[in-house]
Amino acid sequence: MKLARITAALAVAVATGAAALPAAAEITVPSLVYRTGPYAPNGIPWANAFQDYFNLLNERDGGINGVKVKVVECETAYNTTQGVECYESTKAEGLVFHPRSTGITYQLIPKATTDHKVIHSMMYGRTSAANGKVFPNVFNFPANYWDAASIMLKHAGDMEGGMDGLKGKTIALVYHNSAYGKEPIRTLEKLSEKHGFALELLPVDHPGQEQKATWLKVRQMRPDFVFMWGWGVMNQVAIQEAASVRFPMDRFIGTWWSGSENDVLPAGAAANGYKSITVHAPGASFKVHEDILSLLYDNGKGAGERDRVGEVVYNRGMLEAMYTAEAYRTAMEMHKTDNPTGDQLRDGFEALNLDQARLAAIGMEGFTVPVQVSCENHGGPGLGAIQQWNADSKTWTLITDFVGADREIIDPLIAEDSAAYASENNVEERACN
Amino acid sequence: MFYRETGDFKTSYSADTQTFPIKLDRYRFWAIAIFAGILVPLWIASVPRQSAEFFVNPILLPFLIFSLAAIGLNILTGYCGQVSLGTGGFMAVGAYACYKLTTAFPDLNLVLVIFASGAITAGVGVLFGLPSLRIKGFYLAVATLAAQFFLTWMFSKFGWFYNNSATGQITMPPREVFGIAITGPDAAPWATYFFCFFFVFVMGWAARNLVRGRVGRSWMAIRDMDIAAEIIGVNPLKTKLSAFAVSSFLVGIAGALYFGVWYGSAEPTEAFGITLSFQILFMIIIGGLGSMTGSFLGAGFMVLLPILLKKLMVDMGGMEVAVAKHIEIVVVGALIILFLILEPHGLARLWQLAKEKLRLWPFPY
Numbered sequence: 001m002k003l004a005r006i007t008a009a010l011a012v013a014v015a016t017g018a019a020a021l022p023a024a025a026e027i028t029v030p031s032l033v034y035r036t037g038p039y040a041p042n043g044i045p046w047a048n049a050f051q052d053y054f055n056l057l058n059e060r061d062g063g064i065n066g067v068k069v070k071v072v073e074c075e076t077a078y079n080t081t082q083g084v085e086c087y088e089s090t091k092a093e094g095l096v097f098h099p100r101s102t103g104i105t106y107q108l109i110p111k112a113t114t115d116h117k118v119i120h121s122m123m124y125g126r127t128s129a130a131n132g133k134v135f136p137n138v139f140n141f142p143a144n145y146w147d148a149a150s151i152m153l154k155h156a157g158d159m160e161g162g163m164d165g166l167k168g169k170t171i172a173l174v175y176h177n178s179a180y181g182k183e184p185i186r187t188l189e190k191l192s193e194k195h196g197f198a199l200e201l202l203p204v205d206h207p208g209q210e211q212k213a214t215w216l217k218v219r220q221m222r223p224d225f226v227f228m229w230g231w232g233v234m235n236q237v238a239i240q241e242a243a244s245v246r247f248p249m250d251r252f253i254g255t256w257w258s259g260s261e262n263d264v265l266p267a268g269a270a271a272n273g274y275k276s277i278t279v280h281a282p283g284a285s286f287k288v289h290e291d292i293l294s295l296l297y298d299n300g301k302g303a304g305e306r307d308r309v310g311e312v313v314y315n316r317g318m319l320e321a322m323y324t325a326e327a328y329r330t331a332m333e334m335h336k337t338d339n340p341t342g343d344q345l346r347d348g349f350e351a352l353n354l355d356q357a358r359l360a361a362i363g364m365e366g367f368t369v370p371v372q373v374s375c376e377n378h379g380g381p382g383l384g385a386i387q388q389w390n391a392d393s394k395t396w397t398l399i400t401d402f403v404g405a406d407r408e409i410i411d412p413l414i415a416e417d418s419a420a421y422a423s424e425n426n427v428e429e430r431a432c433n
Numbered sequence: 434m435f436y437r438e439t440g441d442f443k444t445s446y447s448a449d450t451q452t453f454p455i456k457l458d459r460y461r462f463w464a465i466a467i468f469a470g471i472l473v474p475l476w477i478a479s480v481p482r483q484s485a486e487f488f489v490n491p492i493l494l495p496f497l498i499f500s501l502a503a504i505g506l507n508i509l510t511g512y513c514g515q516v517s518l519g520t521g522g523f524m525a526v527g528a529y530a531c532y533k534l535t536t537a538f539p540d541l542n543l544v545l546v547i548f549a550s551g552a553i554t555a556g557v558g559v560l561f562g563l564p565s566l567r568i569k570g571f572y573l574a575v576a577t578l579a580a581q582f583f584l585t586w587m588f589s590k591f592g593w594f595y596n597n598s599a600t601g602q603i604t605m606p607p608r609e610v611f612g613i614a615i616t617g618p619d620a621a622p623w624a625t626y627f628f629c630f631f632f633v634f635v636m637g638w639a640a641r642n643l644v645r646g647r648v649g650r651s652w653m654a655i656r657d658m659d660i661a662a663e664i665i666g667v668n669p670l671k672t673k674l675s676a677f678a679v680s681s682f683l684v685g686i687a688g689a690l691y692f693g694v695w696y697g698s699a700e701p702t703e704a705f706g707i708t709l710s711f712q713i714l715f716m717i718i719i720g721g722l723g724s725m726t727g728s729f730l731g732a733g734f735m736v737l738l739p740i741l742l743k744k745l746m747v748d749m750g751g752m753e754v755a756v757a758k759h760i761e762i763v764v765v766g767a768l769i770i771l772f773l774i775l776e777p778h779g780l781a782r783l784w785q786l787a788k789e790k791l792r793l794w795p796f797p798y
Contacts, residue, residue, distance in 0.1 A: 035755030
């Protein structure tokens with residue numbers, strides 16, 4: 001009897017959970033987080049920042065255009081299966097999804113179009129999703145991996161006194177052996193043809209705790225630069241191993257997912273001079289941080305620890321939340337509604353125009369670059385800057401301006417890859433006018 | 434009272450040797466088959482797509498697909514006694530075979546593609562089964578572990594397998610069967626469900642009849658004592674390799690469905706990693722080694738329990754997701770250990786005990 005009652009209760013629980021309806025005059029933003037599992041050290045500050053930013057909007061501005069935002073977290077543990085489950089269980093209320101994992105993004109890309117949802121895979125996922133004609137519901141602005149590869153190479157060129165200085169040099173790519181890590185390979189191959197450097201590929205298997213063999217190879221072949229596409233524990237191990245083979249840190253450049261405090265701190269002083277690309281400034285010195293600290297953390301409403309506000313991953317999560325909030329605002333103003341539908345929100349993302357004035361208004365002046373998205377271009381401006389780690393002061397500093405990628409290499413690659421996707425999946429390019 | 438032969442008269446040999454000799458069992462089987470094969474798809478087709486997808490994608494599809502994989506592994510490990518840690522690798526073979534076949538021959542019927550993927554996996558399984566003729570137990574487990582790592586490495590290393598896509602991901606193109614979309618984003622939930630159900634039903638039927646017959650008995654003979662089996666005339670070469678072939682066939686079909694119908698896109702190291710092999714091994718250990726029912730119960734336990742706990746703790750209890758996740762890991766782990774202590778023969782044994790009690794009902798002792 002008791003058992004029957006419990007099963008009945010469980011059945012009801014599952015059914016109500018599936019059919020939960022959004023409350024009125026409130027926007028629900030699902031947040032696919034990983035606060036557990038091997039990538040949690042990065043997942044936690046990211047998830048906290050995402051929450052903090054929306055809480056800040058609720059506290060400071062009363063929400064987006066006066067509509068409060070509710071963030072609903074769902075734990076994926078960076079696991080594709082659980083990520084898809086999260087998507088299915090939150091899509092009844094949510095319109096925009098941030099998968100925060102390349103694997104999950106690839107699963108959700110085809111579903112998003114059918115379900116009229118928006119995927120914002122900010123600076124990860126499928127690079128060719130930058131082509132809005134083929135991927136109407138997927139966005140990856142402000143920059144993509146191929147931009148990153150090209151900008152990192154430009155920096156290497158600057159160090160050699162110009163792109164011609166790269167001729168005959170060797171660049172090793174240490175990458176996470178997964179869809180994510182393989183993303184830059186094609187671009188770097190094209191660039192190596194163009195600039196005449198040799199590219200060596202050194203894959204590291206998930207999760208990347210064991211890299212002795214990889215760095216032994218680096219030691220033998222003495223490349224002029226090492227680029228890294230890593231995530232999670234792989235980054236810190238790589239930096240420690242690079243230090244132990246005495247690879248010069250200023251010639252070791254990571255992608256934007258390989259350049260946070262978590263990655264460099266374990267190596268201590270040895271990590272001094274390590275570089276990575278980024279799309280936003282480091283540190284907590286901007287107006288938006290002040291607001292978060294004074295309105296949330298001072299009142300005990302912060303999602304995480306106070307001294308971690310301003311870390312690289314935190315700032316990135318905040319940036320991600322800001323884009324979503326601004327897209328919502330744009331959609332609301334475009335369609336004159338408080339509760340946009342998925343397609344209206346998509347329009348909001350496509351009409352997103354964050355100029356300097358708007359960035360200043362939301363307290364992010366100088367924090368990041370202006371972004372304009374359009375129907376064709378879901379990839380944004382594709383700008384990036386190089387930051388360098390100072391192990392003494394334990395801070396990152398921007399050492400270059402925000403520069404653009406080599407468009408003559410990248411745009412054809414995007415067109416080619418998205419065309420391949422379109423023909424494989426019978427997607428018709430939509431017209432953008 | 435229930436499950437009794439009394440009054441259930443058999444007048445022919447075929448009636449006497451049927452799979453479910455007890456009337457109630459027979460009725461129950463057909464009731465479940467009709468429920469799962471007709472009523473559930475009808476119900477899924479009738480509810481709004483959004484809630485249908487919530488039940489189909491994270492719950493029903495993995496349940497069916499893992500059940501099939503668990504039946505496959507159970508044939509090898511439960512019935513034939515050959516421990517395998519290569520299930521994930523063999524599922525990857527099924528998935529990549531499905532991908533290569535369907536991209537090379539876009540007009541080939543998906544049902545045929547999936548059966549062909551099973552056949553290819555069977556071939557690979559036999560190849561990796563060869564060492565089982567010389568090694569047993571832990572050593573065989575390590576050999577199949579090598580298969581797991583070799584196969585996933587191979588699929589990420591050679592571009593031919595993933596048609597040289599930029600990222601090494603394979604993506605299932607949209608395919609139809611009889612004009613109904615089965616794969617791709619436009620596939621209706623009832624169609625994907627029914628497609629998987631069809632394979633589970635047909636393969637489960639075939640597997641059940643195999644293990645009851647001469648082949649299955651020779652597998653069990655090898656499992657129970659291979660030397661004695663050889664002496665009474667069971668050929669170990671044929672028996673072990675047939676177990677590897679049949680098991681891999683089912684696992685390959687499960688892998689093809691896993692990738693094609695459920696996931697839609699996959700990369701070898703993440704989707705078919707060692708954790709998948711362990712997950713399926715846990716399923717058959719918890720469900721019951723050498724039991725068809727156990728394969729379904731084990732898959733159900735491993736698929737449903739985490740989702741149920743999450744629903745209870747997060748959606749109803751309002752708990753923080755990270756805390757709930759940690760509790761879930763602890764609870765699932767503890768339950769597995771508890772089960773192994775209290776009922777080493779798995780959930781299938783519990784079901785059997787329940788049936789025995791039901792026979793004596795209302796006065797069980």
